[in-house]
Amino acid sequence: MGFRYPTWDDWERFLESPNDIDAARGEFFLGTIADVLQLIEEAKKGAVSVSLAERMQHIRALLNGSLVVRYLLRILELDQQALLEAVFEDPSGQELWSEVANKDTRPWRTLRRLVLRDHDNRGFGDQPYREMEAFFAEEPGRNG
């Protein structure tokens, strides 16, 4: 089973129809907590057309909706184990992972890299990570 990293258009579709499993179009999506926080932050800053209250209403509905409940959309979080497994170059812990030990990388991107990093214990492969990198490389303005 392959996972895709959702684009902003995908998120808009999910927020609009959180119970419409057809909105996933037969695919499985792997989003991140950074995506959800950024959706809220952009509404807070007035950077999108919907109000903050409306955006929150949609997010609450999404988190309880069929897409999430039926695992068509998973939202990866950064817990202790995920951090431990992702923040070092290798299990010895001698060095930090070079993709996150960089102050010039925006925190949104670093958070996404940590939660999407592929390794043995995760089992979703490196496709979502690669898609995320490619997506934000094309969208520098989204501060991804």
Place this chain on the structure above:
Amino acid sequence: MADIVLDTDGLADFLAQYFGPANRGVGRFMESEWLSHRAAQEINRIVDFFRLDDWAKDHVIASTFAFMEIARKWDQLIQGRFRPYQLRALLNDPDEWFFIASVDTSLIEFFYQLPATVMMEGGNAEKLEWTDAVHVATALSRNEPGLPHCRLRTRDTRIVRIELVANDCV
């Protein structure tokens, strides 16, 4: 009695002492550049309670996000005071009085409650960075009705102006 959440700078100083003179809580935590006297006292109290009382339930808390920020700005924040492998050992097996809080969907409602801008003393509005809001949301998520509020160690001049946590910053 209450938990204390450390922001990124507070965590950096805490870890430098933890791996240095405070010797993983066997010694005392002291006031330093990013750790106030009151924060050090709170940390020592929590560690002492865990040593003396099986029922102790307050924790020193840092978000995984604060660890992420330390990784991003390692040289600037850590300045050679400890090594990554020591950090790995802590993340792998933290002391029972130290809790590593997740960045997860439980933070969303608290993150939402925080303002986009904060009114400063001089009357000018300053933007609250989302990175700072994560620490505040973590502290707010630890509050329980009828119990003292979680403390938040920060020196950020905007965070201390947020009404929801202004009285809890140490």
